[in-house]
Amino acid sequence: MLVIIFGLGSLGTHLANTLSKAGCVVIGVSRNKPQELSDGVAHSTNEEAYARAIAHTGEFCIINTVAMTDVDHCEAHPESAYKSNFEYLIKIGELFKPLNPILVHISTDQLYDRGTLPKSEVDEVSPVNVYGYTKRMAEIYMAKWDRGITIRTNYFGRTIAGKKNNFEFIIKSIECSKEVYMTPDIVFNPINIDLLVSGITKLINKKVFGIINITSNDVVSRYELANILIKEYDQRKLSLLRSIRYEDLHFYAKRSRWMVLNNSKYTELSHTSIPALPHQIRDYLNSRET
Numbered sequence: 665m666l667v668i669i670f671g672l673g674s675l676g677t678h679l680a681n682t683l684s685k686a687g688c689v690v691i692g693v694s695r696n697k698p699q700e701l702s703d704g705v706a707h708s709t710n711e712e713a714y715a716r717a718i719a720h721t722g723e724f725c726i727i728n729t730v731a732m733t734d735v736d737h738c739e740a741h742p743e744s745a746y747k748s749n750f751e752y753l754i755k756i757g758e759l760f761k762p763l764n765p766i767l768v769h770i771s772t773d774q775l776y777d778r779g780t781l782p783k784s785e786v787d788e789v790s791p792v793n794v795y796g797y798t799k800r801m802a803e804i805y806m807a808k809w810d811r812g813i814t815i816r817t818n819y820f821g822r823t824i825a826g827k828k829n830n831f832e833f834i835i836k837s838i839e840c841s842k843e844v845y846m847t848p849d850i851v852f853n854p855i856n857i858d859l860l861v862s863g864i865t866k867l868i869n870k871k872v873f874g875i876i877n878i879t880s881n882d883v884v885s886r887y888e889l890a891n892i893l894i895k896e897y898d899q900r901k902l903s904l905l906r907s908i909r910y911e912d913l914h915f916y917a918k919r920s921r922w923m924v925l926n927n928s929k930y931t932e933l934s935h936t937s938i939p940a941l942p943h944q945i946r947d948y949l950n951s952r953e954t
């Protein structure tokens with residue numbers, strides 16, 4: 665299958681490399697070519713990708729991973745957030761629509777404020793910041809696509825050079841014997857990027873359309889996630905982990921405090937069983953060594 669991936673940030677690059685390895689013809693479209701992009705992936709401008717798609721006769725798929733992901737930056741620059749998180753999707757969607765591709769869009773778990781129960785794909789959303797609002801606007805556009813897949817998720821794991829990586833920040837801090845402050849008041853169920861990429865691939869192959877949550881089964885706070893990471897990395901450094909209340913972090917943009925997504929639609933449709941978080945984190949730590 666021909667796959668055109670817009671945005672070669674951490675997720676886009678990882679998807680491009682994995683799909684290319686799996687035998688897809690992959691074109692990555694981005695402003696800059698990341699050094700981590702494998703040789704098997706063609707790097708292109710939008711126009712070149714469009715020309716290739718017109719010439720292609722079989723099924724093809726577009727994946728949009730373009731976004732402004734820095735939540736505080738989105739709050740300070742709402743017009744740019746609107747452009748990256750919403751308008752960009754409309755632009756490529758309308759351009760390729762006459763060719764009837766499968767369109768995959770990556771949304772977010774930052775669509776809720778507080779809660780107690782995991783949110784399913786049909787639960788009401790209540791975004792609390794510009795990032796969440798602009799991501800939600802993109803979901804509303806996606807709802808018009810018959811062959812659209814909208815993934816709600818939150819991931820950890822390998823990132824590309826220059827991109828923020830919370831796990832590496834924690835590891836670096838404890839290596840330098842610096843205290844790490846994490847909040848117990850923000851709760852979610854993130855998934856290893858490798859499992860996310862394999863999940864997205866399965867949904868494309870099975871042509872499962874609509875909104876789908878891809879997350880872990882385990883629900884953790886940011887503090888608990890850091891606790892698991894440090895335990896797996898070097899148990900002796902656990903005393904460096906400190907708890908800090910959400911209110912004391914003084915974020916510029918308000919944060920979603922309850923981002924737990926119910927993943928049962930995904931696990932049932934894809935026949936997937938998701939490993940526990942400590943297992944996923946061990947896999948991440950092992951992948952750093954290779």
Ligand SMILES: NC(=O)c1ccc[n+]([C@@H]2O[C@H](COP(=O)([O-])OP(=O)(O)OC[C@H]3O[C@@H](n4cnc5c(N)ncnc54)[C@H](OP(=O)(O)O)[C@@H]3O)[C@@H](O)[C@H]2O)c1
Pocket residue numbers: 671672673674675676694695696728729730731732733747748752770771772773817818819820827
């Ligand atoms: N990271 C997470 O845990 C997480 C959680 C939930 C959802 N998501 C979603 O997952 C998707 C991928 O995120 P990621 O982690 O891969 O983010 P990322 O590494 O920051 O990648 C985002 C990409 O979008 C590009 N971009 C932004 N604005 C653009 C514009 N106006 N025109 C062209 N390119 C533009 C960036 O290009 P430059 O590099 O040139 O700036 C970058 O390559 C996003 O939709 C994000 O909202 C991520």
